[in-house]
Amino acid sequence: MINDKKRISGSCCTAFNGVVKGVDGEDKCSWSSTWDIAKDSNSDLVKGYSFVGLTQNLENRISDIASIPATYRWKRDNLTEYKGNVVFDFMTSDTRGDSTSSSAQELMLWLRYEGGQIPIGYNDGPVATINNLYGRTWKLYQGLNTDTGITVSSLLVDPDNQYHGWFKGDIKDWLLAMVDQGLFTASTYVNVGNAGMEPFYGKVTFENKVGLHINLA
Helix, strand or coil: CCCHHHCCCEEEEEEEEEEEECCCCCEEEEEEEEEEECCCCCCCCCCCCEEEECCCCCCEEHHHEEECEEEEEEEEEECCCCEEEEEEEEEEECCCCCCCCCCCEEEEEEEEEECCCCCCCHHHCCCEEEEEECCEEEEEEEEEECCCCEEEEEEEECHHHCCCCEEEEEHHHHHHHHHHCCCCCCCCEEEEEEEEEEEEEEEEEEEEEEEECCEEC
8 A cells, every 4th residue: 555666654554344234234344444654745635535436336327326325434533743645536437347448538526625725637727617516515636646647536525515425425426427528428438436535644543334225227
């Protein structure tokens, strides 16, 4: 999880705590992640991604998916100043299974972000505003990840209306909003689906419960 090429000083410990029933009766993945990363000259570089991911019903077209119900509950305890986010991270492509070529697209839904973190393409300004997605207003930023060659489209919830430890929604609504923006068509494939957090620095522990699955049409 720690990228030595960036000369990062720190550690990460991520643990699977089991599958639990949520109040909605659905199974949730219970897991925790503890980061201890120094704030140094690389404090503007992301240090990793601790996440859980989909394993079933991937590599299907959006048009063949009925819904992607998602719940994400997290509790954060930090002992120091912290910079990072809580996100859903999906990969799509017109080619089934492609998540690594420059033809793939990375989509990020930022539920919460703090410490001055900004997405790729932030300095160019938002390319769109999306209203009433999950009852909130979002800004869409786009830019090229020079490490992967993949374009990243990040949807950031309004900073004054961020999520505070709880999200529930249909991820397909987000994907269809991106279709409406012309990023791709409904015939594109959903090849990767994750939920987790990206730390930049700080000593912090997250306790998480994530429910995420794809229902085919």
